[in-house]
Amino acid sequence: MSGTVLRHIHYMPEGVVFMAKNILEMRNITKEFPGVRALDQVNFQVQEGEIHGLVGENGAGKSTLIKILGGVHSYGKYSGDIVLGEQIQKFSGISASEKQGISIIYQxxxxxxxxxxxxxxxxGHEIERNGIVNWNETRIRAIDMLKKVKLDVHPNTKIVDLGVGKQQLIEIAKALSKEVKLLILDEPTAALNNDDSENLLQLLKELKLHGVTCILISHKLKEVISVADTVTVLRDGKTVHTMKKELSEINERDIIKHMVGREIEDVFPKRSNKNFGEVQLEVKNWTAFDKKLGRNVVQDVDFNVRSGEIVGIAGLMGAGRTEFAHSIFGNFKGYQLSGDIQIQGEKVNMKSPRNAIKNGLAYVSEDRKGNGLILETDVKQNITLANLKQISSAKIINKNEEIKVAEKFRKSLRIKTPSIEQKVKNLSGGNQQKVAIAKWLFSEPNILILDEPTRGIDVGAKQEIYTIMNNLVSQGLCVIMISSELPEVLGMSDRVYVMAEGKMIGQLPIGEATQEKIMSMATV
Amino acid sequence: MSSISNKIDKIIPKSIKENIRDYGMYIALAVIILIFNYLTQGLFLTPRVISDLFNMTGYIAVLAVGMTLIIVIRHIDLSVGFIAGFLGALAAILSSRFGLPIWLIIPIVMSAGAIIGMGNGFIVANLGVPAFVVTLAGMLVFRGALIRITKSQTIFTGNDAFNAIGNGYIPDIANIDGVHLLTIIFGIIGIVLFTYFEARNRQKQLAYSLKVSTMPLFIAKILFVSTVIMYFVWKLASFRGLSWTVLIVALVVGIYHFITKHTTLGRHIYAVGGNPEAAELSGISVKFTTHIVFASMTMLAALSGILFTARLQSASPTAGTLFELDAIAAAYVGGVSASGGVGKVTGSIIGALVMASLTKGMDLMVVGVSYQYMIKGLILVAAVVFDVRTRNMKSKRI
Known part of the structure; x- marks a missing residue:
């Protein structure tokens, strides 16, 4: 914790004595969600007029911290103090936070x-009198704001006609129009190309000169290093380190070290005999063009998996991993695909998920509530949904069979539920995930794709899911595991692919893979 | 001993609480009927009124069955009212001008309905036009078609067998003291079947060590339901017996209940309604399911049209006006959820009966039509509020 010591007086390059004061101080912030402590006694200080980089792995607690600051988690739902301008703030909601000059631009x-x-x-803050908007004034002020963010578009242009980079600038203009004091950007460049990113970072530097303090959350460490005056690293809900530019403390190697510095606890059950068979799934030159976004979300991907193997796909959010999984699973609304898929050496055409299931694929979604499970329906119906054929004759479901199947999985996967007739929405995250896995095991797949299999579930349930995975591969299945948690990737995989910006940057045999190596590949 | 009675105390309120949405509408219906019976000095529960109540619900009830599935998959169908009117008129023409027998008219007209529904389904699922717009357009189109086909005149069916579907009663084998024997037999068969299925279901659940209600509670339930069934069957039997309308509605409800509960298609429909993305990822074709549900809706609209035409013994150029809204109201009152994936066919029938009871009861009390609309509107909102509240109540995590 020694890194958090702040020097309150330091000398500016010009030699002017400058009293740097904290614009923001978050003290001992603790936030708990059911079953998870997302933030644990976090201390976080931001000086007036600096660009402050906030980095950490996915799930380290950055977003939660920002949401507390932004009033999304209102006062009383966390413990600790937010001090802004020497006053303890008790934000009742987003607008209370905005009133204090805090503006957050989310991903x-x-x-x-x-x-x-x-x-x-x-x-939301229209220029109006008695509820009547003054559009002329609005337009004139908007042109002002556009100048400030150096964006050359007509104010009448629709947002839908602008690229993501320009939209990002509009967001900043919106923040400026609210007379922002503290601007917070959450992964602003995740969806931008190089030029747009460069442009945005340049703008942040200029805003700094105009007295706007900025917190920059980014996975792209090189960017953070290029603009940040201070960098704070969060890990597992704690502030682990703070570095200062003027003390030349900021460098990529150290940041990564602190980001991943945790010891890999022994949550990963060992697999005794590894026995890899033939290549089951081979993907070549796979490209998915998203018509809506107008870019390739997956580009020239070569990929394969053998039976009895767990292949990890690492990468940061937005790297195109989920898109890749959806595209090979036949769920590609709005994608234009090219490339080959071979299953057991034979070329197949995945027209739809139905088709993919027939070809022995199964996909456990990363978003189990959004598109994995049917929450209003009970456990047994969720388990049998992907393979109703198995338990019905002449399209009539044999409910006895269904109960048997569900009971079998309840026992074998140890799904904790009062009964298999419980609605899935009433189960805990870990048990919901087990139901999702049970559903896909019942479809008797050859190749199981697990997308963030342990997201949002506690350590105990995680370990159980790892054990299930090991059992499956020892039975000869292939498991493809997409995961943002590096320890998990390293602890479970036999081989690791790293994806970034839609491309497979490379693959590492597990013996050569380290967190640092993966991180530097993923943060191109 | 005390622990056992404690347990029972715990089980009963819990099981009732868990099923409050299912039971709620039955209770509401009972309360409404009893209130009206009290206010009309016993007039409401006379055989003639009960018989009439069921018969007048028929053509909305079949629509409500189809509408249930439409709302379950998160759509809406506004076109079915005038489609019912149009196809009813078509049926009347087939009967009066071409002299086709009723047993031929029903399948022809229902097929025509299914085809129209496929068109709706195609535009919704494949072209991605919101169902509200598609069926609003359909409403206009078929309103015009109805006026066109009837040439703005009333068309009489001119066929007694046809009219019997809306007005007639099943024949009797023997009439004892003015009581319709076959109706009583049907009632007894119904009770026996109900008891058999309930007992079998309970047995199965016991075999899989699922929690079941206690034996006395189970018997009490069977007795209660049997008494209620027998009561109404007795009322019908002491009037003119079971009407063809009630028989047809019962058949439709039976078939749809079976489809939704026991077939893969039914499962797919609820999955698509509950979470379309998850359904698609599970290998279910959302498009195909949508086609089927829209086709079934309009097929039932055809049946509704026939029932209505038969009831009036003629087709009119304004037939079908606002049927769709009555059906939608019945479905919502019956516990169908607007957010999709939840709702029972049987619930919607109860919903239709609730709405019809309100109409009938207020008619008997000579309440003005203006108040009738207002009261029914308030009941509709109250039912949905109840639905939303009870759902939130249950969503507590374990």
Whole structure:
């Protein structure tokens, strides 16, 4: 914790004595979700007029911290103090936080696509009198704001007609129009190309000169290093290190060390005899063009998996891993695909998930509530959904069979539920995940794709899921595991692919893979 | 001993609480009937009124069955009212002008309905037009078609067998003291079947060591339901017996209940409604399911049209006006969830009966039509509020 010591007085390059004061101080912030302590006594200070990089692995607690600051988790739902301008703040909601000059730009932009640039910039804080909007004034002010962010578009342009890079700038313009004091950007460059990213970072530096303090959350360490005056590293819900530029403390190697520095606990059950068979799934030159985004979400991917093997796909959020999984599973609405898929050496055409299931694929979604399970339905119906054929004759479901199947999986996967007739929404995250896995095991797949199999579940349930995975591969299945948790990738995989920006950057045999290596491949 | 009675105390309120949404509408229906019976000095529960109540619910009830599935898959169908009117008129023309027998008219008209529904389903699922818009357009189109086909005049069916579907009663084998024997026999068969299925179900659940209600509670339930069935059967039997309408509705409900509960198609429909993305990822074709549900809806609209035409013994150029909204209301009152994936066919029938009871009861009390609409509107909102509240209540995590 020694790194958190702040020097309150330091000398500016010009030699002017400058009293750097903290614009923001978050003290002993603790936030718990059911079963998880997302933040544990976090201390976080931001000086006025600096760019402060906030880094950490997925799930380290960055977003939670920011949501507390932004009033999303309102006062009383966390413990600890937010001190802003020497006063303890008790934000009752987002607008209370905004009133204090805090503006957060989330990864999912909060713009209305069908509205114009100027309408969006002043959305929610319109220039009005008695409820009547002064559009002329709005337009003039919008042009001002656009100049500030150096964006050359007509204020009447619809957001939908702008690229993501420009949309990002509109978000910043929107923040500026609210007279922002503390601007927080959550992964602003995740969806941007190099030029747009460069442009954005340049803008942040200029805003700094105009007195805007900025917190930059990014996975792209090189970017953080290029602009940040201070970097704070979060890990497992704790602040582990703070580095200062003027003390030349900031470098990539150290950041990564602190980000992943945890010891890999022995949560990964060992597999005794590894026995790899033939290649079951081979993907060549696989490209998916997303018509909506207008870019390749998956590009020229070569990939294979053998029976009895767990292949990990590592990468950061937005690297295209889930898109890759969906595209080979036949769920590609809005994608234009090219390339080959071979299953057991034979070329197949995955027209739909139905087709993929017939070809022995199964996909456990990373978003079990969104597209994995049917929450309003009970455990047994969820388990049998992907393979109703198995338990029905002449399209009539044999409910006895269904109960038997569900009971079997309840026992073998140790799903904790009062009964198999319990609605899935009433189960805990870990048990929901087991139901999702049971559903796909019942479809008797050859190749099981697990997308973030342990997201949001506790350590105990994690370990059980790892054991299930090991049992499956020892029975000769192939498991493809997409995961953002590096220890999990390293602890479970036999081979690791690293994806970034839609491309397979490379693969590492497990013996050569280290967290640092994967990180540096993933943060191109 | 005390621990056992404690247990029972725990089990009973819990099981009732868990099923409150299912039981709620039955209770509401009972309360409404009893209130009206009290306010009309016993007039409501006379054989004639009960018989009429069931018969007047028929053509909305079949629509409500189809609408249930439409709402379950998160769509809506506004076109079915005038489609019912149009196809009812078609049936009347086939009967009066071409002299086709009723047993031929029913399949022809229902097939025509299914084809129209496939068109709706195609535009919704394949072209991605919101169902609200598609069926709103369909409503206009078929309103015009109805006026066109009837030439703005009333068309009489001119066929007694046809009209019997809406007005007639099943024949009797022997009439004892003015009581319709076959109706009583049907009632007894119904009770026996109900008891058999319930007992079998319970046996199965016991075999899989699922929790079941206690034996006395189970018997009490069987007795209660049997009494209620027998009561209404007796009322019907002492009037003119079972009507063809009730028989047809019962058949439709039976078939749809079976499909939704016991077939893969039924499972697919609820999966698509509960979470379309998850359903698609599970290998279910959302498009195909949507086609089927829309086709079934309009097929039932055809049946509704026939029932209504038969009831009035004629087709009119305004037949079918607002049927769709009555059906939607019945479905919502019956516990179908607007957010999709939840709702029972039987619930919607109860919903239809609730709405019809309100109409009938207020008619008997000579309540003005203006108040009738207002009261029914309030009941509709109250039912959905109840539904939403009870759902939130249950969503507590274990």
């Amino acid at each position: 999912e932009l909060a713009l209305i696509p069908e509205m114009s640039v100027y309408e969006n910039i002043f959305l």
